[in-house]
Amino acid sequence: MSFSADSLPPIPDDIAKLIGPPLIGAVLHLVLFGVLSTQVYLYFLVFPSDAMPIRLLVFGIYILEVTQSLFLIHDMFHIFASGFGNLLIFDQVGTRWFSVPVLTSIVAFVAQTFYAYRLRIIAQSKILASVILLLAFVQLCGGLVIAVQFKNAVLVTQFLGKKVYGTTGIWNGASAACDVLIAVAMTVYLKRRDTGVKQTTVLLRQIIRLTIETGLITAAVAILNLVLAVLPNQPNYYMASAIVLGKLYSNSTLALLNNRLKTRSGSHVVNSTLGNNISLRTDQNSSGIPRDSSWNVHEYDGRGHSRNEYEMSRGTVASAQEHVTFPPSGESWTAKDIQSVEDGIEDKPFRRL
Template sequence: MLSERYVPVNPLATAGFHVIGYFLNWGLFGALCVQVFLYYWAFPKDKLFLKLVVYGLFALDIIQTALITKDAFFKFGTHFGNVTIFASLENLWFSVFVINATSGAIVQLFFAYRISVLSKSRIVATLVALLAVAGCAAGITSGVRAKISRVDNLSAIAFGTKTEFSVWLSISAACDIVITACIVTILSRNRGNGLKKTDDTIRKIIWVTVETGTLTTLVAILTMALTIAFPEKALCTILMDIIGKIYSNNFLVILNRRMMIVDGRSIVTQSETQQDSFCFSSPNTNRSATSETITEVKIEQQVWPKNNDSKEEDM
């Protein structure tokens, strides 16, 4: 069982980190809403399996944001002035530990499936799937252990569960590294076929994969380092609140990368008034040079003449 004697109670040191974590979580949730909106309009013909993954992640993020908002109102609203509440656990065991571990595992399992399809080999895909499941199990275990403990102090909980927490984040980081390396290797082998458009598309996908994989890996490693180095200050709460949102946003960024913006900018004379309207066309598989579907986002311009011109026409 956890005990508060492990780490001195320092609730004031955790209050500011809580606020930063809440703000970042809300901001990333807003970005995720935009990503899901774009996906909904741009890719209505995606497979049902892919849609279930996207909307399932979105549902988990809605639940997490609602629980975090409830905790924020409880600590800084109804119990404002009670400094001991700042370090209380509340719903963090589920909103941060369980949901973040589940969201990360869902994204990693999806990429394990994609690796098996692209490489036509189940060995690496199985390794990625095992790492994803093991990391998810460690994350859920740390959350359950924090819940069943008799301690309601984040500093003591961070110290007492740092083993499970470190195992979860280290496995998650290793899984992200394996996923990034595998996808980059597979896509790199398909380059050099003489088609410039195909090579450019593959190069862009590689860069997006490296960027998103590097981001999740760095966040996991930094969170683990802060947990081990500064458990009494609960610095890790800043990144703990947004790990799941980072996985979800990165996943939607990769999916929405198939979308193209056509005629995004054009010259309009001073005698014209411009009103932009976005029109999402349906996916066209003939435009795709790879296995991914590219959808065009066309910006149409509606232009009206000035009032003087309209009067002259009437005369």
């Protein structure tokens, strides 16, 4: 659409309040996209043996974030380049109804579902995981409804209003509640897994601190987005927080996965609930990252006498401690590839020698 110079509205005195928030949000968004790209690269470099569903999860999140960034760049170019100085173009919703609420709510739903899955393993509670999934689904629905309302508004200045406040509250409120619940639940149940061993305690503290930090950050930004959206006179401040929210969720998910890099070491002992222990040893390269290797496992009878010897299939293991229960003699069994204490995604079979 073309406009003549005479038909353009005058530049208001408070132009910085109108243009500043989306510009700041776009800059922060692209910075976080660079951080995410680095995290994704490190993930595929360091954890090539992760389960395929986890690898597809990371790949899917990154594709969604690339899509969002491309749409955002398109809109920002339209506003600040081809339509520079034209407030009518700035006021058009364009593709922002899709790039912000739709993609952000989808990324948040994927991240929260992943946390629910991990808590299902850690807490062994279907109720807790179901509550988290319910809140995640509510925020997803709220985000999609917001997208429809934003698209139907056509103009940004016609978007905010009382009819939108309720939907915004559902979207951001459910998202914040879900993030806080995840942070609290992860903290409580990870502390319960502390065996008192120094190495395990340090690892658990790292995971708990990371979970609290990322959970509170995403919850705080969601609440901030809600507060800014209901401010009097309807300023555009909410655009900055809304634009970066999706990148915070994706970065928090990758940070949790990549945190396992800090737990890698050459060997460790895993104490079983029956008083037995097995020792696992892996080879490391010059970077300190274990190569795929075979593990020789010795089962002891509690008095220091070896009863059986096993060989584990190729894989990697991290420095951590976990409880393993041996089945009755003659039965097959598996042990978890515990790349971090709360892991348990993959079971790798042992073969009796």
